[in-house]
Amino acid sequence: MQLTPAKRVSHIKPYFFAELAKRIATMRAAGKDVVRLDMGSPDLPPPGFILEAMFDSASKTNTHGYTLGQTQKFRDAVAAYYQKRFGVQLDSKTEVVDLIGSKEGLFILSQVMLNPGDVSIVPDPSYSVYAKSAEIAGGVVHLMPLLEKNAFLPDLESIPADVLKKAKILWLNYPNNPTGAIADMKFLESAVAFARKHNVLLAHDAPYCDVGFNGYHAPSILEIPGAKEVAIEFNSVSKTYNMAGWRVGMAVGNPDAVRFIDTYKSQQDSAIFAPLMAAAEVAMLGDQTWLNERNRIYQERRDVIVDGLHRAGLRVAPPQAALYVWAPVPEGQTSMDFCSRMLEDTAVSTTPGVVFGKYGEGYFRISLVAEAARLREGIDRVAGWLQKH
Numbered sequence: 084m085q086l087t088p089a090k091r092v093s094h095i096k097p098y099f100f101a102e103l104a105k106r107i108a109t110m111r112a113a114g115k116d117v118v119r120l121d122m123g124s125p126d127l128p129p130p131g132f133i134l135e136a137m138f139d140s141a142s143k144t145n146t147h148g149y150t151l152g153q154t155q156k157f158r159d160a161v162a163a164y165y166q167k168r169f170g171v172q173l174d175s176k177t178e179v180v181d182l183i184g185s186k187e188g189l190f191i192l193s194q195v196m197l198n199p200g201d202v203s204i205v206p207d208p209s210y211s212v213y214a215k216s217a218e219i220a221g222g223v224v225h226l227m228p229l230l231e232k233n234a235f236l237p238d239l240e241s242i243p244a245d246v247l248k249k250a251k252i253l254w255l256n257y258p259n260n261p262t263g264a265i266a267d268m269k270f271l272e273s274a275v276a277f278a279r280k281h282n283v284l285l286a287h288d289a290p291y292c293d294v295g296f297n298g299y300h301a302p303s304i305l306e307i308p309g310a311k312e313v314a315i316e317f318n319s320v321s322k323t324y325n326m327a328g329w330r331v332g333m334a335v336g337n338p339d340a341v342r343f344i345d346t347y348k349s350q351q352d353s354a355i356f357a358p359l360m361a362a363a364e365v366a367m368l369g370d371q372t373w374l375n376e377r378n379r380i381y382q383e384r385r386d387v388i389v390d391g392l393h394r395a396g397l398r399v400a401p402p403q404a405a406l407y408v409w410a411p412v413p414e415g416q417t418s419m420d421f422c423s424r425m426l427e428d429t430a431v432s433t434t435p436g437v438v439f440g441k442y443g444e445g446y447f448r449i450s451l452v453a454e455a456a457r458l459r460e461g462i463d464r465v466a467g468w469l470q471k472h
């Protein structure tokens with residue numbers, strides 16, 4: 084029997100990192116010592132008190148069933164976290180929904196908001212799910228360039244009027260993946276006002292809000308008065324608390340958007356395993372001081388990478404947040420060829436900028452998810468290689 088996929092999904096290509104992982108596995112099998120600086124999965128564990136909360140919950144007899152419809156305690160904890168961390172007041176019954184990682188919510192938002200032909204305005208470069216989820220929903224993606232000359236903030240006023248008329252979602256993500264850029268309150272205020280004026284839902288993706296350097300703490304878009312009327316924010320414990328594999332996230336804000344996601348989810352999945360929620364609650368509401376040391380470690384790693392790139396003659400501004408250094412590819416090369424040759428010649432794996440969209444061409448992304456000594460080894464190999472070429 085020959086199967087054909089539904090038209091809706093027939094154009095989907097395998098996720099870039101899945102293919103890269105296969106190539107790296109082959110290289111490792113051949114004895115190469117590959118330094119992986121491509122994906123953004125935190126390498127450090129969460130602290131013991133978070134793990135203990137999970138063990139405690141898992142050791143009970145009544146925590147192993149489905150939790151669908153039984154996540155209110157977690158939603159209350161998210162509301163308390165938003166109050167404590169951002170000074171944002173949320174109604175945990177109507178303005179919070181639990182997610183199996185924020186990625187789930189990003190994908191679902193497009194499914195519940197877009198009719199075929201509706202426009203989703205997506206930054207480029209960006210995390211691929213914003214655009215892919217819109218395409219799968221039958222929506223039309225309008226790309227909004229993030230340019231270095233604009234500090235990787237979009238120029239909202241340049242979005243054409245006919246696009247805005249059909250637009251249902253406008254995506255933003257700060258601190259930003261892949262550029263490491265941040266947005267100040269003035270920009271976020273202008274985005275909220277813009278969304279209100281053009282009657283478009285502002286979807287702010289904020290999973291890097293607590294990975295910041297030199298004491299930087301990112302704001303929530305919901306800190307802006309009235310933002311809840313026009314905005315939904317996605318967040319998770321993945322990057323903030325070194326819990327990416329746990330798959331615990333949340334969407335907060337506009338109650339209609341929250342309800343649409345909640346309803347869709349009730350048909351799609353059966354919510355989060357109770358011990359994981361218990362641990363995430365402790366992570367959000369317990370001691371936060373350990374994040375200072377964790378961020379100091381990331382900052383040291385950032386400096387190792389930035390110094391190495393400078394030695395290699397590549398100009399980069401040190402990012403103030405997120406897990407990445409966004410660096411220019413030497414002139415005359417595509418990012419895909421450059422990263423592929425780098426992997427072949429130096430066994431250091433980074434991500435070509437074009438993977439994040441056409442405006443990512445000319446850059447490559449280095450993740451800060453290895454120990455400083457390992458990063459130093461990787462960047463030394465790259466610097467030596469660049470100097471030879």
Ligand SMILES: Cc1ncc(COP(=O)(O)O)c(C=O)c1O
Nearest residue numbers: 123184185186210260319321332
């Ligand atoms: C910008 C951005 N949004 C969302 C996610 C997904 O995070 P989560 O683990 O919460 O699903 C990532 C993961 O790398 C990301 O970079």
